Amino acid sequence: MAITTCIFDAYGTLFDVAAAARQAAQEPEFPHLIDNWATLANHWRLKQLQYTWLRAITGAHTNFWQVTQDGLDWAMEATGLSGDPQLRQRLLDLYWQLQAYEEVPNMLRRLKEAGMNTAILSNGSPDMLSGAVQSAGLSGVLDDVLSVESVGVFKPDSRVYDLVGARFACQPQEVLFVSSNGWDAAGASGYGFETAWVNRAAEPVDRLPSTPQHILSDLTSIPDLISS
């Protein structure tokens, strides 16, 4: 069955989640961040994800903005930065205007020119996603932005992936799902989507029940997967 619909994870896939800490480290107010911004960014991301999974298992859902703040608070304490509320606020502000990876606008434009449906499917809350999409200038090349908030549970719960078929009236086999998160690509593959894992860091494939059909080093060649 031919692919009609290309669905993208947002954080880590279209938007560089490490950009907030990297940019703050370049600002004169935060010289103490120069040496440990990468450690802070890693802790932040790891805890943010862990908290989404643990809340999905226990049914204790909250929105992604809360989980993002919770992860940051853990990460700042772990790196000895808890006493800097100005830094906390700056990092949170930057999270609403994350940079898109440089190949994103042209890649999405090519998909639209090929007649594809295009959308984001993300853990992010609608207001966070709206801010990021506008900041990165992607509104014109995305048909929709789907948030887990409409089902009240985080990925990889299957109710999240159900949102795609409900929005675009398509079968799972018509969907190419793209994520830089190996666990998200595995979940989507198990759901029945064709999946592409964007493995920028050259990490091992996750040992989960399903694996992605495509493994790419960045997003540039996504339109070629459709036409092939």
Next chain:
Amino acid sequence: MAITTCIFDAYGTLFDVAAAARQAAQEPEFPHLIDNWATLANHWRLKQLQYTWLRAITGAHTNFWQVTQDGLDWAMEATGLSGDPQLRQRLLDLYWQLQAYEEVPNMLRRLKEAGMNTAILSNGSPDMLSGAVQSAGLSGVLDDVLSVESVGVFKPDSRVYDLVGARFACQPQEVLFVSSNGWDAAGASGYGFETAWVNRAAEPVDRLPSTPQHILSDLTSIPDLISS
């Protein structure tokens, strides 16, 4: 309501999960492990846990022995050790005979002398747990070993914590649950157990909906919590 029942997580709490990689690094067959055994152990543990959570969310349960092997395979590839099947086998063998932390036998003996019910509640499969308990000589000071295998889902799903009341005919408020995993202590606390988090690494408290009532640096003082 007085505590009648003390329940312990196994891996990381009673048993030192880093001991397998640490011990292998001291063996003459594996000189290449001396510099990176801690990184290997960290990756192994992190992926093992991630896979339990992701399988709990997607309903793709398998036993903990499979997840332990999956986590090790990811970790060995990430540290450039995939080409060493002898090391893989040695690490897996050592995982069945993990050392207990040194204060464990005496602490459990004190609880039994105080008339407490004592048991393990673990993600581990029954045969893994049996091997570890026997290897550490703890059979005489534990009333039971409860495994998630009887409900077919991993922690922190509430069906796992239900096993305690079913076995000991007690209310959640009568249970002191002890774990070195912050997320497990948080899950048990949200379930209604009184919880103690053993925070050997002095990590920040997890920002989850529930928090442990007690935070300890090791297990020595557990019997004092009961009598106070």
